[in-house]
Amino acid sequence: MTEIFDQLRENLILALIIGCEIGFWFFLLAGLVARYPLRSPKVGGVLLLCTPLVDVVLLVVTVFDLRTGGEATWPHAAAAIYLGLTLGFGHSMMRWADQRFQHRFAGGPPPVRPPKYGRAKVRYxxxxxxxxxxxxxxSAVIMGGLVFFVSTPAQTEVLWKVALPVMTGTGVAWFVLGPFLTTIRPPRPRRGARETYVA
Structure with missing residues (x-):
């Protein structure tokens, strides 16, 4: 445990990524608690608006670290990927949590589960x-900005030689195993099952 804390102290970006992840869930849960159990939608709205600020802080610190001569390492690459994933999936994650809080504390409808069959599954x-x-x-735009506008290609080699290819490979695998296979062979619903769609 001591070694982990020592590594975090030595690597500001890694520590900040962990802190931003904690901060994202803190503001999300605090906003939903204020909105539903505490019946204070204005306070909840303000807390929920703070979730994007976490990403802004991470981006600013990453840029500052490279601008001051730091060499890009895998935590810098992880920061760019984290920012992309948060912006890409953050809204759907917030909606997922909001549905469950609304159902539990405000008498809202049951959360809609992802579809398993047919055209709804393909669309999902x-x-x-x-x-x-x-x-x-x-993530690619952020990495490109860090390479060409913040630092130099030599300092940020890990971004465009490692991080971007890894993320691209993940995307190709996701495409093949997800929408492509589901489109050419959509799962058939069981008899009597109803198709649903999650936006």
């Missing part, structure tokens, strides 16, 4: 892959 898989594509694009 394409929607999820679309979110990943947005996350990939945001």
């Amino acid at each position: 898989e394409w929607k999820q892959f679309g979110r990943f594509a947005i996350a990939w694009l945001i």
Whole structure:
């Protein structure tokens, strides 16, 4: 445990990524608690609006670290990927949590589960892959900005030689195993099962 804390102290970006992840869930849960159990939608709205600020802080610190001569390491790459994934999937994650809090504390309808069969499943898989594509694009733009506008290609080699290819490979695998296979062979619903669709 001591070694882990020592590594975090030595690597500001890694510690900040962990802190941002904690901060994201803190503001999300605090906002939903204020909105539903505490019946204070204005306070809840303010807390929920703070979730994007966590990403802004991470981006600013990453840029500052590279601008001051730091060499990009895998935590810098992880920061760019984290920012992309948060912006790509953050809204759907917030909606997922909001549905459950609304159902539990405000008498809202039961949360809609992802579809398992038919055309609804195909649409759902394409929607999820679309979110990943947005996350990939945001991460690629951030990495490109760090390479060409903040630092130098030599200092940021890990970004475009390791991080971006890994994320691209993940996207290709996701496409093949997700929307592509589901489209050419959609799962058939069981007899009497109803198709649903999650936006």
